[in-house]
Amino acid sequence: MSLTGQQLIGYEYSQQGKQTFTGINPRNNEALSPIFHEATKNEVDLAVHKAHEAFKTYRRLSDKQKAQFLEKIAEEIVEIGDVLLDTASLETALPITRLQGERGRTVGQLQLFANLLKEGSWVNARIDLAQPDRTPLPKPDIRQMEVPLGPVAVFGASNFPLAFSVAGGDTVSALAAGCPVVFKAHPAHPATCELVATAILKAAKACQLPDGVFSMVHGLTHEPGMALVTHPLIQAVGFTGSFRGGKAIYDAAVRRNTPIPVYAEMGSTNPVFILPEALAQKKQNLVSGLTGSITLGVGQFCTNPGVIVTESSSESEAFIELLTSSVESSPSGVMLTAVIKNTYQKGIELLSMNPDVNVLAGSLPHTSDTEVSSYLLETTAQAAIENPALLEEVFGPSSLHVQAQSKEEVLKLAESLQGHLTTTIHGTENDLREYAELIDILTQKVGRLIINGYPTGVEVTHAMTHGGPFPATTDSRSTSVGTNAIYRFVRPVSFQDLPQFLLPEALQDSNPLSIWRMVNGEYKK
Numbered sequence: 001m002s003l004t005g006q007q008l009i010g011y012e013y014s015q016q017g018k019q020t021f022t023g024i025n026p027r028n029n030e031a032l033s034p035i036f037h038e039a040t041k042n043e044v045d046l047a048v049h050k051a052h053e054a055f056k057t058y059r060r061l062s063d064k065q066k067a068q069f070l071e072k073i074a075e076e077i078v079e080i081g082d083v084l085l086d087t088a089s090l091e092t093a094l095p096i097t098r099l100q101g102e103r104g105r106t107v108g109q110l111q112l113f114a115n116l117l118k119e120g121s122w123v124n125a126r127i128d129l130a131q132p133d134r135t136p137l138p139k140p141d142i143r144q145m146e147v148p149l150g151p152v153a154v155f156g157a158s159n160f161p162l163a164f165s166v167a168g169g170d171t172v173s174a175l176a177a178g179c180p181v182v183f184k185a186h187p188a189h190p191a192t193c194e195l196v197a198t199a200i201l202k203a204a205k206a207c208q209l210p211d212g213v214f215s216m217v218h219g220l221t222h223e224p225g226m227a228l229v230t231h232p233l234i235q236a237v238g239f240t241g242s243f244r245g246g247k248a249i250y251d252a253a254v255r256r257n258t259p260i261p262v263y264a265e266m267g268s269t270n271p272v273f274i275l276p277e278a279l280a281q282k283k284q285n286l287v288s289g290l291t292g293s294i295t296l297g298v299g300q301f302c303t304n305p306g307v308i309v310t311e312s313s314s315e316s317e318a319f320i321e322l323l324t325s326s327v328e329s330s331p332s333g334v335m336l337t338a339v340i341k342n343t344y345q346k347g348i349e350l351l352s353m354n355p356d357v358n359v360l361a362g363s364l365p366h367t368s369d370t371e372v373s374s375y376l377l378e379t380t381a382q383a384a385i386e387n388p389a390l391l392e393e394v395f396g397p398s399s400l401h402v403q404a405q406s407k408e409e410v411l412k413l414a415e416s417l418q419g420h421l422t423t424t425i426h427g428t429e430n431d432l433r434e435y436a437e438l439i440d441i442l443t444q445k446v447g448r449l450i451i452n453g454y455p456t457g458v459e460v461t462h463a464m465t466h467g468g469p470f471p472a473t474t475d476s477r478s479t480s481v482g483t484n485a486i487y488r489f490v491r492p493v494s495f496q497d498l499p500q501f502l503l504p505e506a507l508q509d510s511n512p513l514s515i516w517r518m519v520n521g522e523y524k525k
Contacts, residue, residue: 005036005190007043008197010050010212011205016040021220023190026093026334026341027370036190039217044182044227050212051151051180052233057210059148059178063117063513066176069207070117073167074110076199077103084195088161091189093334098297102162109169109460113176116462116483122146124492125506125517140497143507146490148178150235153228155249156186156193157240158336159300164480165189166196166216169460170238170263173485175214182234183216184225188337190218222248229253229262236489239264240302240480243393243471250474263488264474265467267393268421269306269400270455273410273438275431278452280315283322286426290399291326293454295374298333299397300340303422303455307391309381309402311410320360320401324376327399328361332371335396341372344396348375351394356383360401372396378403381413388416407435414441419469419476422448422455445469447479 007014023032123145130141152174157164185193197216246264253262310316335341362375374397381404404410447468464482467473
């Protein structure tokens with residue numbers, strides 16, 4: 001499949017921009033072909049206007065028609081074959097086996113949302129029947145369901161070139177909701193983005209969908225992205241990336257004349273608490289599991305366990321000695337981009353310069369031009385409580401051991417935490433009963449609480465929450481993974497006293513869609 005390096009504005013190609021860039025092979029820092037053109041403000045405007053026009057038709061499609069579209073996208077992605085995997089590996093240095101799994105996750109996610117649409121009850125239909133004889137005033141007939149917001153801007157992540165990118169969770173949940181998408185391609189893997197975007201557009205044409213239901217624009221600078229966020233016809237934004245990038249997008253969106261919701265996932269250190277009895281009984285297993293989770297994918301996961309908390313004891317000392325040796329012997333790896341690599345190294349250096357932090361594993365200064373080492377650092381709970389910056393994310397294969405002096409200090413540390421995507425507790429049944437208060441505290445701090453597991457690995461299921469309180473995300477009520485993600489891009493509308501022929505099928509008395517609905521407070525079919 002030949003690549004163009006152009007903007008995909010609905011069913012048309014565009015190349016108005018004079019600023020160009022290429023993908024970079026992170027294994028050797030060599031430029032890749034083809035040359036990509038940065039989108040102009042005019043091209044962004046054209047894409048958004050097409051999406052606005054497409055919304056008039058697309059929002060009226062049945063759930064079954066949208067499901068067919070999602071299933072067709074999955075087919076087209078698989079049809080690309082090894083070219084997609086080879087291209088993504090070349091642009092990201094991720095191994096083919098990892099990308100095969102990520103492609104499977106992407107396709108599975110599309111099918112999961114297609115199944116949700118085919119079942120249909122996701123619209124949350126609620127019906128309160130009229131009571132014309134009620135006194136002193138009659139009760140009107142009121143019916144409610146979710147309706148799509150409108151055109152959505154989506155920003156892809158650097159670390160998941162397939163599952164959190166062009167056909168990733170944000171795009172799929174928006175399309176499932178009935179919202180056209182204008183996607184901002186990530187400059188770290190532009191060729192991969194074009195391959196997947198072309199697959200989406202092929203699927204749209206095959207399903208005879210309106211021009212503009214999907215578009216993709218490129219950009220190395222922030223200008224195309226900000227043009228999207230501030231465009232008055234964009235109704236919501238999905239973003240996965242750094243805190244700095246997500247917060248800038250959020251600030252721009254709320255300063256608009258008409259503010260819009262921004263669902264930004266901005267990172268997390270995902271604290272892991274290891275309780276005393278579990279530490280004594282499972283020391284070696286914990287060392288193996290944590291090392292694997294810290295270094296998985298060169299640590300480039302938003303769920304990387306960046307903080308490990310234990311209580312001071314001889315068992316804790318032995319555990320940290322084993323973990324230090326394990327992390328120290330972990331192989332070095334190539335990170336996704338030179339920018340990510342440099343940011344990681346600067347983060348490690350900044351932490352190591354703090355007088356309250358010791359470097360246990362990892363060598364400074366860094367020597368390789370392309371590879372990075374794994375690091376284990378250490379501080380005290382008291383230092384972390386007094387200086388919360390010590391617990392900020394360092395994106396990469398590193399973790400900070402925080403040693404507490406007592407159970408009370410563990411609880412105090414937990415209370416001091418900001419929002420995170422996940423937190424993990426390793427404990428026996430006795431531990432978990434003894435530290436029940438810890439569980440209660442951490443439930444208020446995260447979107448996912450894990451017992452005796454590891455945070456890396458996010459299952460795409462109906463029950464998954466991939467989100468969390470600020471600064472992990474900009475909206476702790478939502479998730480970017482799982483079918484609940486669809487509710488980011490819809491809003492409830494109530495219809496009062498409408499005749500049956502005007503009501504959407506989901507709200508008609510005959511229930512032609514055969515979905516679950518709340519009728520006078522009871523769920524029925």
